[in-house]
Amino acid sequence: MRLIKFHTGFKLMLSLFLVVFLVGCKSAKSVIASGEASEKLSAKQVIRQHQKTQTDFKTFQAKVKIDIIQNQKEQGSTFNMRMEKDKVIWLSAKLGLARMMITPERVRFYNKLDNEYFDGDYKLLSDFVGVELDFNKVQNILLGQAIYNLKEEPHNVSVNNNSYALQPKDQNVLLELFYLVNPSHFKMDSLQLFQQLKKRMLQVDYASYQEVKKQILPQNIRIVAVEESDEVAITMEFKSVSLNEEVRFPFRIPSGYKEIVIR
Template structure:
């Protein structure tokens, strides 16, 4: 697994920023805002969520697969582990204020705030964006004063708004009340990201639908799109109080 692909495990962090290098607040309370009444989306509610499955990356024709384990304490911690052939290669521990990534393949680690991660990945990032993308939840504008444009078209609802010169569009399937597609586009650079959610299944402990398949297509200018596919085989909500183990072993070099 190359360093580029290993870092791609923070795929949600790169998705929103791939469109443009613009300022995005890092200490946002976006996820705690209720979904507007006009928007017919229902977000996944939980305290602890655990998901296991596979990730498939295709970067400029180079393909790489990995097993992934995602744990989330809502609005607080995102923990991601990826392994190849049974051996863990990357572990990430992400909070609202900090990002830490352990690269076991190269005996290195990354630690810093969101400005650090944004600089490393050359994109702006914040916690709420990453959490919403992993969950398939509705993502409201960062600026509470921004009023989304909501249009109903048959069994779909289209929600559009602009922020930081980016055009954001979400398609909501009314029957499931879940986001089916998210698009973020930078008209100036023609960079575009499309996230499609599918294979919705009702969770075991709560009457909520969760997308077990997520397909990301990242288009930067005229280059060949980068795609990331997440396929979950199991998703558990509030089954148990989860642990988020993370420590830096001795001898690991801090990546500057």
């Protein structure tokens, strides 16, 4: 994972893109995780219950405050976020100073503070976190779901601090993967990726969930990305959300901006 040194606005947008989701609306109910993990549940049973938690909605819009700590410096900002599930994720800073729009095919971004833009594939985001990303993986992270299909290979399960700890039976020596699944609603408590040889780590912790229109969704999220001695920590506070309303995704790269080129 190469922690790319971008301008402030660009880092904020990238970080937000990786971890934000739609919770915190006035009608939302906090989900109390009162379940108790059982040693009797098999890995297949845990996986089956987790896959039943897939969210069902068409669109949403929300506001979210992001705080980022990197190199002992903290910065924060509030963004608007809109999404059409499986099709578009759109982010906009205050006054439209920076915007990002991603689809299954493309990642696009511009920043009016630095007069720069990016229009390309997922390599930029993959480099930022050190894991090959695509639209589905990113969407799953935002929704508290496993980033890979858990049914594609056998897993081991154990109980760890009242979470179901899932890991592939045949761990990849180059990329170790761990999931912690909540015993109450079977969404993710934590996603952990380790690349020991390259001294890289990515961890996404879901501190709490909410029920929004009968959907169980992340409420508080923290992401930590580490490469050797470099560390980025991001926390989110979600505010207002509306689901399944008509949304627009305005996006136009201003003329005269400098293109961000990945080599």
